[in-house]
Amino acid sequence: MDLQLSQIERVKTITKEDFIKNYFKPQKPVVIEQFITDWPAYNKWSLDYMKEQVGDKIVPLYDDRPVDYKDGFNEPHATMKMADYINLLKREPTKFRIFLWNILKEVPSLQKDYRYPDFGLRLMKGLPMLFFGGKDSYTFMHYDIDLANIFHFHFEGTKRVILFDQKQNKYLYKVPHSLITREDIDFSNPDFEKWPALKNAKGYETQLNHGEVLYMPEGYWHYMKYLTPGFSMSLRAIARKPKNFSKAVYNVFIMRSIDNLMRRIKGQKWIDWKNNQAIVKTNKVLEKEGR
Template sequence: MGKLIKPTRILRHSTKKTRLDLRRLGDVLRDYAWEKLNAGPWREVGKAWRQVYAYGCLFGALAEVAACRPLAPAVRLCDMGLLMGASVLDNALARLVRLLQARLPRGKRRAAAGGSAKRARVEPPPAPVVQPEEALPHVRCPSLEHFRDNYLIPQKPVVLEGIIDHWPCMKKWSVDYICQVAGCRTVPVELGSRYTDEEWSQKLMTVNDFINQYIVNENSVGYLAQHQLFDQIPELKEDISIPDYCCLGEGEEDDITINAWFGPEGTISPLHQDPQQNFLAQVFGRKYVCLYSPQDSENLYPHEGQILHNTSQVDVEDPDLNKFPNFRKAACQCCILMPGQVLFIPVKYWHYIRSLDTSFSVSFWWS
């Protein structure tokens, strides 16, 4: 951190021309690299261009600080570099943004439109009824051997209880806490109740704006769903840990993808399947989850196009059986995933998820 403070102090005592030159250099690098980042599929973007963009964000952020301007634009530049760039100078952007964030006031939720905060429900909203014959099994703190032999090897979904009770997030996290820790940070947000809707889109905004627009005021449905959040905001990553059961996989710990899923009641993940094993850990709020075996794939009518080939055309809670008659043949397993519970979703297992409350989930994709 001291390595970052020193050049910042030097810049503050530099000439106005030097600071303007640094700002212009940052603008030029970002503008030129941005064209390269958006010229084709993301997987084809070379790491060097992402590093150029990161340097542009770093120079721009330092110029903002050196000019003694408000820190929020510098924080946004750091976040853009972390989201779109690649690590440079021993991850200087991550170290700089932590330094800057410590000097910003903690975020707070605004009151809902109309002058008063949304009143909390006295009674929770009704949840779908899970029939006994469809209910997923629940197991409390199974040994590694028991989980491996009874669920991982035979590829059977199960709800695990008691395995994340020790996570600090289980006592600390709430909407207000997320606002305090990450409110000023810029993140990508999915807009729309589900990604298959025509009006679905993505937008960059601060966590504060996301909470105030889509959770407090309920203007529409938005969802913070991304795999970079915990790398971008280490304070949150420190409150969780990778489940021990992931050690039964074939990959290394660095190969495990950790995702954040934060959104209001009513957000939906359409029926789809993923190419890796999945642990879905519920921190707060509840989710209704339906699962179908890969053996039922033909009965689930996947989209024919390449982009949505892993997504079903069927609306699980309101199926059009005239259009999709074989859906009635598919065997469903369901659960209401409660705070502190972890759902094991085997690779290629179809799953549909609807948030019953404002909720935060953490998923671990592993091989």
């Protein structure tokens, strides 16, 4: 048995009017296949180009180890020169990923290679973020703290993406006071005996190729697995739905502070309690629904 996933709709290109009407307003994901063919990045951006441009930069690396109470928010697990990291990606599979790497701050010269597209939403121009990964590396299923509208531009190779909207939370073993599901769930090959609620979750999937843009609506859960070494850039626009905007404010200013405080007070017991609550709460939903 597989997850209940529909293929994300695809269009070759799109006007901002059609995007707003057909995808933003109904909050539906879409892949736009040929929207950035006129960007210099479309032809230039590859792992080799990045190595040439920023090979000497020291970059933060993350792997798929479970959250530890001692870890700071988004604290890297290792660091490496970009040239060495790209050599590693090309040589062998690695769990190390680059996550939320701000081009504007780190490599201003790359700005000439892309433009801020007009989708009819005001993009946050100070936050163009890069993400890199090796074959079979993946991000845990999570959603972004600010519940932003995300435009995810993929470069080099292919990447599998699985999305769920916030209505599926009750089936996903969401960890309380955080933005992740249980980290021991393999969303590319889930164990339904261990995680039976996942059978009821309805989501979307696609495979992203070089130069394609994925629109992820506000607060969408996303799991991404690199099928080959590659990288992506995300641009974002703030949550426009009042409910999502207020949730984003709560997450940034209250939820994160509570979580950090409890980690300091209770240590690993807090992490273990949260992980256990993810199962307890989801099982209660199944009982209530008589599944």
